[in-house]
Amino acid sequence: MSHVKKEPSLSVIRELARTFQAFEQLSAFHIRQMDLTPPQFDVVATLGNTPGMSCKELSEKTLITKGTLTGVIDRLIEKGVVSRCAQEQDRRSVMVALTAQGEALFQQVFPAHIAYMKTAFDLLEPADMEELCRRLSQLRAAFNQVLEQKKHEIE
Amino acid sequence: MSHVKKEPSLSVIRELARTFQAFEQLSAFHIRQMDLTPPQFDVVATLGNTPGMSCKELSEKTLITKGTLTGVIDRLIEKGVVSRCAQEQDRRSVMVALTAQGEALFQQVFPAHIAYMKTAFDLLEPADMEELCRRLSQLRAAFNQVLEQKKHEIE
């Protein structure tokens, strides 16, 4: 997680890791009470209010890699929450969508979780959060840029 | 990861998850080239320049839970990088420390990784990063506070 010690510029990383972990703990604590795992919740939340989408699209939105997604979806199908359905136009692709039961689950579980997490955000000023967003976005851009650069250097 | 959609105040979460993931990808890309996993690197980095520490302490510093740590340390012992050694004063506790070979690995791998990650931070202003740190810390405090509160409510 932290991958670093106390070098000056890198205390950001420590803070980032610890903050993300604190979010995950709070979020997962609630999600587990609703009999889902965090990745399962992510998939249900992402499919809610949509006609369904391909694994690729789902993978991009949830940040779950395609290999992992196969297993997560398998387990959601066992629970009767989502379904897979072949595509006409591109036969490699699979459409994943909520079942009626999954739709009901989404309606029950998604607003409840938003409300739950909101109790944390209510402790903070909206302006501060906007500022945080902007700065996180800068940092993310730097990581992505360097990753691309380093990947090219390898060849 | 994201666990949320586009509710106004919660875009922070999206940004937090994506930024953290970008960091992990960049960091792991380098760590894998050095034949370590991110948790293994974390343990080596945390033990470097110390006389060793208990699993509990190691767990707190690395954010790796104790159950996971057992396995990570098992694999590092197989690699000959760390050692476990029983304690006199508290026989429940185990001291984990780098071996000579682990010390050498640390010297080689840790500065290299700091330098690697620094190429990303060099793209940013130090003042911006300090500001980011402060705001992350606020957010983390809010998550932790609500988690404690919610845990109490359960009983």
Added chain:
DNA sequence: TCAGTATAGTTCAAACTAGAACTAGTTTGC
């Protein structure tokens, strides 16, 4: 002193994770 309680680590089951190799289908360029 000794029962109750707390703590340090390990073990376990179920799930997730990444990347790499693979299969099957699609697109491109010559």
Added chain:
DNA sequence: GCAAACTAGTTCTAGTTTGAACTATACTGA
């Protein structure tokens, strides 16, 4: 028109993750 390159998903392996149950040891208070 067809080989080469690309893309979508699945499968695989090794490792990590969590919480919970368990073992062994240490502490605490009547």
